[in-house]
Amino acid sequence: MAVATETATEAQTEQKGGFPPFEPEHFPSQLLWLAITFGAIYLFVSKVFVRRVGGTIAERAERISRDLDEASAAKARADEATEAHAKALAEARDKAQGIARETREAMNAVSESRRKAVEADLAAKLAAADKEIATRKAQAMTNVNAIAQETAAAIVARLTGHPASSAELAAVVSPVGKS
Amino acid sequence: MNPIEQFEISPLKELGSIGAYHFIFTNSAAYMFLCVAILVGVTLFAMRGNSLVPGRLQSALEAVYEFIADTVRQSAGEEGMRFFPFVFSLFAFILLCNFIGLVPYSFTVTSQIIVTASLALLVFAIVIIYGFWRHGLGFLHLFAPSGAPGWLMPLIVVIEVMSFLLRPLSLSVRLFANMLAGHIALAVFAGFVATLAGAGVWLVLAPLPFAMTIALLALEALVAFLQAYVFAILTCIYLNDALHPHH
Numbered sequence: 001m002a003v004a005t006e007t008a009t010e011a012q013t014e015q016k017g018g019f020p021p022f023e024p025e026h027f028p029s030q031l032l033w034l035a036i037t038f039g040a041i042y043l044f045v046s047k048v049f050v051r052r053v054g055g056t057i058a059e060r061a062e063r064i065s066r067d068l069d070e071a072s073a074a075k076a077r078a079d080e081a082t083e084a085h086a087k088a089l090a091e092a093r094d095k096a097q098g099i100a101r102e103t104r105e106a107m108n109a110v111s112e113s114r115r116k117a118v119e120a121d122l123a124a125k126l127a128a129a130d131k132e133i134a135t136r137k138a139q140a141m142t143n144v145n146a147i148a149q150e151t152a153a154a155i156v157a158r159l160t161g162h163p164a165s166s167a168e169l170a171a172v173v174s175p176v177g178k179s
Numbered sequence: 180m181n182p183i184e185q186f187e188i189s190p191l192k193e194l195g196s197i198g199a200y201h202f203i204f205t206n207s208a209a210y211m212f213l214c215v216a217i218l219v220g221v222t223l224f225a226m227r228g229n230s231l232v233p234g235r236l237q238s239a240l241e242a243v244y245e246f247i248a249d250t251v252r253q254s255a256g257e258e259g260m261r262f263f264p265f266v267f268s269l270f271a272f273i274l275l276c277n278f279i280g281l282v283p284y285s286f287t288v289t290s291q292i293i294v295t296a297s298l299a300l301l302v303f304a305i306v307i308i309y310g311f312w313r314h315g316l317g318f319l320h321l322f323a324p325s326g327a328p329g330w331l332m333p334l335i336v337v338i339e340v341m342s343f344l345l346r347p348l349s350l351s352v353r354l355f356a357n358m359l360a361g362h363i364a365l366a367v368f369a370g371f372v373a374t375l376a377g378a379g380v381w382l383v384l385a386p387l388p389f390a391m392t393i394a395l396l397a398l399e400a401l402v403a404f405l406q407a408y409v410f411a412i413l414t415c416i417y418l419n420d421a422l423h424p425h426h
Contacts, residue, residue: 056226
């Protein structure tokens with residue numbers, strides 16, 4: 001059965017002129033349809049395909065480069081802002097330090113002057129007290145002299161029976177009180 | 180099973196004749212239209228969103244576009260991009276015909292010498308016409324490379340002219356013969372499977388040619404792509420001659 005079909009096909013092929021791709025019988029039709037279909041493909045590719053696919057690719061590339069540009073611009077702005085911020089911060093710090101220094105100096109000056117005033121006051125008070133002590137001491141010494149002379153006069157009067165003159169007494173007692 | 184049967188052209192509708200030429204809508208024509216339909220359908224479907232962030236199919240299509248565009252740029256320079264639609268059409272047409280032909284029971288348009296020869300002659304004609312239109316007689320520098328010693332010139336010119344004239348032949352026969360041989364081999368091995376399966380005990384041997392058929396199909400898929408690419412890149416190289424004949 002298979003052999004029969006094969007011989008039949010072979011006979012048919014032979015009748016047609018052998019190898020199908022080399023049969024010129026269908027060449028005109030093939031050429032016509034090839035021209036139509038390839039022409040259609042060329043038209044479609046050049047008018048639609050290139051514009052849509054190529055256009056999309058180009059648009060994407062453009063969009064990406066635009067976005068990258070924008071991003072780098074934004075980065076530059078951000079850098080600028082950071083720099084300005086750092087500068088402002090540094091200025092503020094300098095200013096703060098300046099204020100702190102001035103305040104410290106002012107306070108130092110105030111406390112210094114207050115300290116000097118208090119010291120002067122204390123020195124004056126000390127001087128006054130010294131003077132007072134000296135006066136009191138002198139006064140006390142005078143009193144001691146008087147008492148000593150009186151005591152001496154009394155002692156002399158009791159021992160000797162007759163009073164001693166005050167000049168003699170002063171000459172004897174005074175050096176003692178002074179020593 | 181006759182492995183040649185698959186190349187047979189069967190008329191589907193008689194359209195009429197001009198003089199001695201009969202124009203018939205054949206199975207071959209139907210597959211050519213299928214090729215157009217697939218290209219248009221896939222493109223429109225893939226690009227329907229036309230979005231900047233592509234989907235899978237759009238990515239694939241863009242990859243093919245970039246692939247051919249790079250091939251054109253590398254072989255024919257930036258100027259060659261004016262021929263991009265032509266090269267892409269050739270590539271798409273041949274690739275789709277080759278792959279459609281791999282489907283069992285289908286018809287391979289590119290296994291018809293008249294088709295491959297027409298495409299090759301179209302390339303040849305475009306190279307000659309564009310070359311002379313662009314460079315005038317300067318296009319003839321293509322056959323007389325500068326820097327060759329004078330006494331060698333006649334020999335070189337003869338060789339260059341011969342190789343130039345043989346281009347459409349090699350271009351068309353390469354594609355045609357690859358498709359033809361591949362499909363004959365496929366049909367022969369697939370035929371073995373059928374014959375063994377129908378031969379009683381020999382059925383146990385049927386997996387061997389079946390495995391061979393599968394391996395061949397994989398090889399043919401590679402050849403289908405490769406031949407389309409080879410046709411496209413050779414077209415680019417020939418167009419480069421038309422663009423820059425002073426090599």
